[in-house]
Amino acid sequence: MTEDAETVYQALLGRIGEGAPRRRLAPTRRVLELLGDPQSAFPIIQIAGTNGKTSTSRITESILRAYGLRTGLFTSPHFVSFTERISIDGEPISDEAIAANWDDILPYVEMVDAELEAADEKRLTFFEVLTVLAFASFADAPVDVAVIEVGMGGEWDSTNAADAAIAVFTPIGMDHAAQLGNTVAEIARTKAGIIKPGITAVTAPQSAEALAEIERAAELSEATLVRAGTEFDLLDDRVAVGGQLITVRGRAATYDELYLPLYGDHQGVNAAVAIAAVESFLGGGAIPLSAEPLGDGVGTATSPGRLQLVGTDPTILVDAAHNPHGAEALVDALGRYFDADEIAFVVGVLADKDAAGILATLSPIATRFHLTQPQSDRSIPFEDLTSIALAVGGVEADGYERLEDALEDARTWAAAGDKRLVVVTGSIVLGGEAAAFADDQGWKP
Template identity: 50%
Template sequence: MSEQLRAVYAALLERAPENRIEPDLTRIRRVMELMGDPQRSYRSIRIAGTNGKTTTARIIEQILREAGLRTGRTTSPHLHSPVERIAIDGAPIDEEGFIQAYEDVLPFAEAVDAESLAAGGPRLTFFEYMVAMAFQAFATAPVDVAVVEVGLGGTWDATGAIDPDVSVITAIGLDHQDYLGDTIAEIAGEKAGILTAGSFAVIGEQAEPDAADVLRDRAAELGCEAAFEGEQIGVLSRTPGVGGQMLSVQGIAGRYDSLFLSLLGEHQAHNAVLAIAACEALLGGGETPLGAEMLADALARVTSPGRAEVARQAPTVLIDAAHNPAGAEVLVETVRENFRFTRTIGLVGILAEKDADAILATLEPLLDAVVISQSSSPRAIPADVLADIARDVFGDEDRVIESASLPDAIQRAVDLAEDGGDQFGGVVVAGSITLAAEVRDLLGLAEEV
């Protein structure tokens, strides 16, 4: 990262921590208005949900690119560099473009900051400013379609400055309760805030009936056209394979057979269904099937770094950004389905605002031992504190190894996986996106985003 980019990113972070939101769309809408509403110059798909948003966005992006459209994608958080948050044609914007987007927004942000402060309100937050940068960069490119991942919740998220053609909601679980509510129904109500009367709604299958009821009621209230997974759309069959899985799926407009998806896990098949339906809705109003060859090429080429990603072999190191209990549960299922490890060693680090007990309890049955570490994030639970939690959860001190140094923790996990000359052991890295990013970096994968 260049010094100039570091300075820009530092200036953004000074505005507010990324995990803090201000429940008000006034500032972001005002900035967009002053800038001439660049987000209205292209079509868009907006994605909310607890887990699966980033991968769904990447699959949508790949399909639209294979269909010949120029795409913009904004997702969060980033793995290695803030430039990853803004992608054009499937690749992160370069540092020069990121800095230019920041400078393009700056005079308008300063004007809105002054207005807000005069009225007793806050400056634009970090995320609000980032959203404005992304929308401006997309207009500058220019793109045909923007694929926009919600940052947190839905109703008050800054991405609400855009008026999407298609709204997608993935599976909903407990996360960010301090902002979104303590129950599934309350959280689903916040996610349902992205639905609009004028957009086509694509709704993922919900494990929690309360979430499904809230989303269905909201779609009916708005009168928006909607496709629900398990009803109009769904996974018809799937067969795990080497490096991915074979799928047959039902979309809104057609059935698609013999598709190879280059991602591991049943959850990725569900993400793919939502992406396919979203693209059908955008490209043909849900009435025209996607080209079979085009779709097959897109799914075979899609990647999702840090999501059930095999980072190395011998022993296998699997990296996943699972940072809540639902994500950890999906990771456990993915490992059991796709790998036959004779020894499974965890490498876990968790951020302070997350449910560490529940994440560790979900991972515990999978793991022969766990190496507890921490990322460089100031929000990371210190390794010694997390290790104490792990010892209580695992009920066996011998299965919990503490290593605050992440490079040392990786080596300890690899050594444990290979203990006794075992050639079929594996290491599963999980607990936070920052941990996943730093392990990827240490393993030389930082450029593969």
């Protein structure tokens, strides 16, 4: 019998990784069928997009839980601990539960592995098996509703083996071009594949080309499309201590001055999308949400690794921006929510990301770059990332093989002056490592 989550994680790591997804749904569906279709035991809100998926998923789950529903939440990648990816009722799944569910699904996973190998196909991937594990865990809990974040793309992502009641789209931009397409329209077309016949789809503000693909998919599926700026909107957001106050025009009512403990205008947009999704789920968009649970749900939402404070004196933030669009949101948020004259960015990027675009976006507000690498076989080596930063130009750039050294030097620099800030960004993997190191060093009382 499996004893803990680490054993499960190591078994998953032995499979094809998340950076090389398979464009297929049949193997995931086959395992789920053998398990009795656990994904059909609860309604699903499925969330796709380029940026903001995790934050929107977490805000949506928090509101639903405030309504007294037992929730499941599936997000990726994890920030610090593997069990963060599968949460039940607001808490990462326990070692005992994940081990028990792993033991339940493993014989069927191995059965499908054998079928695939007999057909000269690759066995189930890390993310395919993880998706099955999440669905099985939610059915076992059991949950009343699950919020499921798409891993990559949408149409052929393993999470799409389930039929969602609500499909949600956060802003779509360029990312994972090698897997999803070379234009925003191509990427949006793949993501729009989560829209199933007759359901409700909710979308954040989109570029014209992305919105056209979502509208086309909704029309073909005879789905109800709920658009930001038309059926709902973020009317106002104001800086507040520890976050912001937002006013949202929902589908059924306007919700005034909700406290959101997250920084950044983009988080206000994410919250508005989450509110519209919950309205659509609970009352078909026709019934206003009750003030107390809505306020509690929005007011207790968390999103680790999104402008997260991990150190004080000097201030050190971690942000998961991993593409130019995310870096733009980070730059905007830093300018509005933080009073800093100089900023050191500690940056590490995975090889399938637009590192030059990220650095070019950050450079106008950067005083210095500390270039390093996450502990991943997909990382851009720190020497190469330093060369990219020097080519971008305009900012002093130093390379570090170890994140710890990059952080220590940045922290020393920040402590030597007034109104200096350190921001770790470029990869959620790097952010998780930085948060763990800062916690170990006691940088935040």
